[in-house]
Amino acid sequence: MRTPDGPQAEREKPKSGLDFDSVEDRFDYVVKRIEEKLDDYDGYDFSLRQTRALNIFFELAQEVRGRDMFYAVCMMIPRVLFRLESSIYLLEDEETFSLADSSTDRGRLESVRTWDRELTDRVVLSGDHLHIPIQCNPQYADLLPFKPPHNILGSFVMHPCSAVQGHEHLFLEKYVNRVGYQLHQRIIGSRNREHLRFIKSMVQDIGHNVIVPNMYFKLYFNRLKRQIEDLHLVTGRVLTRMAESGDPESVSEGNRLAQTAASIEAQYQEIYRHYETTSMFLETLLRRRHFEEGRYVLEKREVDLRTSVLEPQLERYRQALEERGIRIGYQLGGAPDQEVRMVMDRGLIAQVFANFLSNAVKYTEETVLPGGEAGKFLSYGWQVLKDYFGPALPGIRLWVTTSGPPLRLKDPMTVFKPGFRADNVALESGTGRGLYFARQVIELHGGSVGYRHDGRGNEFYCTLPFEQEPRPPRTLSEPGGQPKGSEADAPAP
Template sequence: MAHDLDQAYEILEKKEKDYTAYRFKTKETMAIFAFFDLAQEFATITNLYRTAVAVIKFFFGYESCIHTIRPEDEALMLQCCTTEGLLDSPIQARADVVIHHSPYRVGSSFIFPIIGKKVLADKVPLFLDDQILGMLEIYPVKRMSNHESLFFQKYANRVGYNMHNKLVVEQNIEHIQFINQLVSDIEHNVITPNLYYKAFLINMKRYLKEHLAGLESLSSLISHTEIGNHSSEKNITQVVDKLNGIHEDMGKKMEDFEIHFKHLSLFIETLFRGEHFKTGSYVLKRRSYNLLQDIFLPELEHYRKRLTDRNIDIVEPSDVPSDSDLTIFVDLGLTAQVFANLFSNALKYCQPVFDENGNPRKYISYRIDMVGMESDDTQKALGVDLFTSGVPISPKEALLIFEDGYKIAGDNTEGGSGHGLHFVNNIVHLHGGHAGCKPKENGNIFYIVLPKGSRPNKTKRRDRS
């Protein structure tokens, strides 16, 4: 025998002895084979739940239920049963059905732990320390022999192994989908905006050359200066003024550069958090912030020059909520990118409309207020409206515009990818809020509603007109 197969042969020999000791009946063996065959045919874990309970009903005539563990609070949830099939939404298990590492009886029900693969314990951490994924309930049973109990525990183990495999596959698919989304987010939120600052650095290099040339001319001027000469004193004054101008301009350029560096660093550090890759989705790091001062206005200032360069006026609100009302518990980096995308969208799509005097004007305006305070059961939230002048979109497009890659028919705007608003919607929903668009007479309102608290409770939808 080949040396590298020795371990495999030892395991097979042990398995042969185990199977002989089990003394499974023909029907029991058929049930195991049928379950394995069907588990291989069906790709999704929901079909696995259906198969697991259907096999028990078909071969043994018992009703059965699959209960799984909810990861966030380890609550036992009813997923599927022979009497109702797969539940649209899992419900909490009965109080007498609990998680336990060994089989037990409750009334006419026998309940067995569904145990996953130990080797995959770090791949899908959805279970307790002893690899329990859930519980298999079989009923009604008047009496169950030791042999039947052994068979159903082995059957529950096979269910657990297959559940674990499918959970790993689903998690891998989710990770791949998230990475694809993350690549799009990085391209849209970091790489594309950074092209603007590539031009900024090119211009900065040109300014430096101009300033160096200016310093050389100043050096020449100083070298011909004579102490006590009136014209020389005038030259010195000019030198000082030019030096002050150069110093002030360079200080402003360095300030702009530092602001961009901090802005870009925040976005990169947020998008590349290790937790995102471990979970296959964005993981929020919530802290308490003033939504206006800490997040919204810094992003507005970041875009102000570009808006001004395109002759887009910024209409400030006449009043805003108090600082205490503006306090919100959010992820700074991701929420900042939400507003960055909204301002980027305004920059690309803002169009002139006629004001009350008949003059064409491009402008944006914003409003922040409290929403969701109609009852004590509704969590308080902050709503932000950003109005962009231009052609109102249709109500249908107002819904579709948040879909990834969607662009309005006939939209040939340079740089528009159809991804920015999808990112906005995704992050706002992750915070427990909602986003939308409301067409108006002379433009469109893009709005978001974010819960003030740390828990992603549902906010009451409000027509933000």
């Protein structure tokens, strides 16, 4: 690629709010920049006409819609106020400039150009044509279709400029800088609209090509289940006849047939459990409203926490845990054996628990418990917390604890940041998204997440509002089954 001649001057990147320790520091920085800008404009000493040109540009740039109208504003201001004609070249890729628009006869201009001594990263006066590079906003260069060389979007060419003096050069450069930032925002906006159109189309494709076909598997599973039931009936009859025959070899073969049928059913049950979980996650994560609103949208209803959320995910990971030699037990604290019904988005909360268990499979390490027992251990549980979110607003705390040394963290919440991976995961695959996803889901429910090492193992936990659907008031009944105050107690007319 041929690049522009000459080095580009270094530009100080504006700070973001994340760079400051306090609100006061952020305010102080902005006040300082305002004062510096006041000094800059005193030094610019722009004429009234030049200042009005900038003001008119900002007002009209916000008023007009469409790229063509924006180009017209950019070119007509120099024509009306300074009698300058202009052309705009924009980079289509890292090497190619295309003529976007011109206030003069476009037929006489080259429609495609490459980097040369005029289209460069510096201001160039060639004859009576002044070429000013159109700068993008460096902070948002990564949002463009490609990384612009030297942070340049294109070139703004004006003429006749042979008589333009140094001070007027400065004004025209500042004017083109403002064109560049406005143009950058419009390119990003157009690109975002394209993304939104694609996402809306993709959502429809997902429903048509993924969700609906997946529902047919339920029909296939039901058919397979009936065939397995028929297989058991046939196997039972075969075993009876073989037993009546008295032939030991026939009985042995019949028993093998029964074992095979039982094994097929066990495999069917395991596959069906995975299908149910996968279907739930597909329908939950690819929910249409997520894409339409650009965020996770909860669909909450009351479910049994243990039987509908926790135990299905535990069964899903049980084999992987056993293969790693991880024992599920009560050495690190046990799960209460009780029914807990609460309102939640079942699919999303199940995915949170699945992420906790997925990490447990990969990162549980061997340890020696205080009682002397050695091995890899996992436990999970929950506890209702009275008035946790305020008076008469209980919470429920869920946790997964695994054996192993503590994570080396200055801030325990670091593990819930996107892309975080601890220093003990070099041999395990992962993206660092699971715990961040868990944090998003729990916070959407109005809860919180956390990590701690309690001396026995690493505990990942979340606390949710303990919401339940309202129950109808219970009415005391009189002997005979009629509620007190019912029609049976009313006096006869």
